[in-house]
Each structure stands twice: as C-alpha cells, then as structure tokens.
Amino acid sequence: MASVNAREWAKNVIKQEEIDKYLINGKDFIDEDLIWDKLSKNSEPDKEYIRGIIKKSLSITRLDPDETAALLNVRDEELWEEMYEAGAEIKRKVYDNRIVFFAPLYCSNLCVNSCTYCGFRKENPHEKRRILTMDEIKQETEHVIDAGHKRMIVVYGEHPQSDADYMAESIKAIYSVQKKAKNGNGTGSIRRVNINAAPMSTADLKKLWEVGIGTYQVFQETYNRDLYKKLHPAGPKSDFRWRLYALHRAMDAGIDDLAIGALFGLYDWRFEVMGLLYHAIDLETQFGIGPHTISFPRMTQASGSELSTNSEYIVSDEDFKKLVTVLRLSVPYTGLIITAREKSEIKKEVIQVGCTQTDASTRIGIGGYSEAAKLQDEEKQQFMLGETRSLDEVIREMAEIGKISSFCTAGYRCGRTGDKIMGLLQECVEGKFCKLNAILTFKEYLDDYGSDETKAIGEELIKKEMEEVRNMEFYQKHNLIGKLEEYYERISNGERDLYL
Structure with missing residues (x-):
C-alpha cells in the first residue's frame, strides 16, 4: 500500500467519541501533579507503617496510591528484604510456584508512528520492512510449537496492511496449525493467542474477540503526558488518551482479559509505577475488573535510536528489582510478566520476588523463527534481547530452583476470565x-x-x-x-x- 494511503489511514484511526465516554468531568485518570504530591507526602515513611502496608498486601488487597507511594520511598534495606520476602509469599499464595511460558511472534514491522525509542518507527532507514503472509505465519508457528510452546503473543506494527482484519486472519492461522511433537508423543498446537497491538476502535476490537483473541496487551509506555508527546511526535500513537483508554474499549468489545505495562527507562520509575496503579484502579472503577497482567520491560538498545541507550532514566538492576516488588505488593492479584529483554541473571533473581510469566526461545525479527540464521543482526530487530537461551534451558533452570513450568490455558477455556478470574485470584483459589x-x-x-x-x-x-x-x-x-x-x-x- 502506498505511503500516501497509509498517511490517510492514520488520520482516521482515532475516534474521539470513544475517548470522551470514559472521561470523568472531562478529565482522564492520570494527574501528574497528584502523583508527584503522593510521592512527596510519603517521602519519609515510618517503618511500622510500611510493615502494616506489607500486611495488607499479604491479605491480597490492592493498595491505594498513598500506600504505594510510601513503598516506593523506602530506603531501609532491611525493609526492602521484608518486601522481597512478602512479594514471594504473595506470589505463592495467589499463583503457587509455577511460571507460565509463552513465545512472541512478530508479524509486521510496518508502522505509521514516529516513536523516538523504537526501531519500527517509520523514519528509521535501517529497518527492513516486512509483513508476514498467512503461510509464513503458519510456518513461524510450527517453529514455535517445535520448541514446546502452547501460548503465543503476537506483535504488530500499526499500519493499514496489519489492521484488525489482518490480525484476525493471523489469529485464525495460528490456531489452525497442528504439528507432531518432536519426541513423537503427541501433537503440538498453540492453545492461546494473545496480542500486543496498537489501540483500536471498539468495532475493530470486536473482530478480534470473534476469532478467539486471548489477552489484549497495550503498554502506555509512559504516563507523563508531556514526555509522551515529545517521544511520540507523529502518528495515531501521538494521542495520549487514545492509548490510555485502549483497554477500556476492549472491555466494551467483550475482551475481558487485559494487560497493561510501561517502558521503564523513559521516565522516573517511581512515577511510572504510580501510573500503572492508577490505570489498574480506573479499570476496576469503571468495569470491576483490573488488569490480568502487568509488564515492566526496560528500554534496551534499538536500531537507529539514540534515546534507547542515552536516556537519563535508565533503570538499574537494583531499582528494577524494587519496582517489580512494589508492583507485586500494590496489585497482588495480578500476574507479572518479565521478558527476554532481561539477561538471565536478573530474570532469575526478579522471578523470585513475584513474577508469574516469561518468554523463552524468543526471536523478534520478522520471520525470526524460521529464518533465525539470517536474522541475527540488530538492525532487523525492534530492540536487543538479554535472554537468548532455549526454552528447554530456561525450564531446566526454573526446575532447579523449584519452579514448575506451566503451559496451561485451562482458565480461559473454562470461562475463568474477567470478573470470574479476578475473584478467584483474590480468594487464592x-x-x-x-x-x-x-x-x-x-x-x-x-x-x-x-x-x-x-x-x-x-x-x-x-x-x-x-x-x-x-x-x-x-x-x-x-x-x-x-x-x-x-x-x-x-x-x-x-x-x-x-x-x-
């Protein structure tokens, strides 16, 4: 499709009325001044107050913003150790000791947006553009199945060639693949297709619901609207509120399994944790259902992006462990996803404080599974990976530390989604x-x-x-x-x- 058509298409993506309906008195749920006020007022938390907050988390009750702000301001390392232990205990209570595995599949790197930190942005001359055909998607799926996966998250650039109709067809293509298992003991298939895709209208989201989408995942990237505008200078993604209410529209479309996240390294990590909490609270307020998962990828090197390696907000390993712990305590019923962006050493450590899902055997080039030998250069990837081991190696490591690997998709097929699963999670059932x-x-x-x-x-x-x-x-x-x-x-x- 010609670029002029892509530009015209991009102009018509946003439906203002599908933003306005969720506003309260004309305002959205992110108030930067309020967030900073909460962080400031809770800057010197009392040790016993923090222990009271930890006790509340252990009752599997979501924290309020003041309580979360207090946790973010803890400086006492003894208290942090108590928080790490509480995070691990919460995870055991709600999810037991299993780690769910999945694989990402990148279908397209065509994009109409100009995100300054992303290799997919339309102005990047180093990116070799490609969109997979349905046959290629099936071929990629076979390779993912051969590794042993049962779950997949499919990723698309925002472009008319990879619109909701393309996504729906790709979901059907993935579900159609059956492959004899490597050891000959069974037949493998993908039983759960989640997607990470740009915000869409309610009508388009209904198309995905009809073909059996699993979780719909949209990351806000940063909850600081001024920085957001600077980082997203052009394209539909430049509209902060269109993205902010993407999951609200999904709920209206019938998709009741939602995933939020932020890209850590763009802005102050404490602010972003507060933004994620307010996002969870607003979903609970408007629909009675919080996010099923929260993701917290750290920004890593992306081709052609100076910001991806020079941001003043790059998160250290120590702070990364802390922010994951605060998320576990703040929204104790929610799954936490740590991705292959992270190196194996930090992944292993952070999983211990409460993560529930991770990917392995990951390839993020377009066609990266079936053409792995040809797609090793960083210029063909959206960002650089830290974890490059096989699924089998990662599973073995998890077993060695007492974590059982899970490929379960039962809850979704038994109807345990939305408000049903939220209640069961909060009750530790x-x-x-x-x-x-x-x-x-x-x-x-x-x-x-x-x-x-x-x-x-x-x-x-x-x-x-x-x-x-x-x-x-x-x-x-x-x-x-x-x-x-x-x-x-x-x-x-x-x-x-x-x-x-």
Missing part, C-alpha cells in the same frame, strides 16, 4: 487449579519436547508437586486428587490437553 494444570502441561512438555537432562530434573519436581497436592486440604475437600492422578496417567499414555 485460581492458583490451586493452576498448580494442577501446571503439573499436567509440564508432563506434556517433558514427554514431547524435553531434553533427557530436563526431563530427569522435571520429573523429580513433578513427584514433589504431586505429593504436595495429595497433602493439601483443598484438593482433598474438592475430590481433585483422583482426577489429577487419572489425567496424569492418561497424559503419560499419550493423551493431550487434559485440564481441570
């Missing part, structure tokens, strides 16, 4: 089912894709998990132990996709 389904899907992975070394370590972990289940009152009371053992035996004999 959903994690009980997560544990069972993690055992079953981990067994699938080990039999179908695991290396001998990973299989040996993984099966020892499964024995431990099964014994825990047998000894827990919840499973005894609800007669779930027998069903788990039955399903486990059936999977061991070659059946697949059994879940509770």
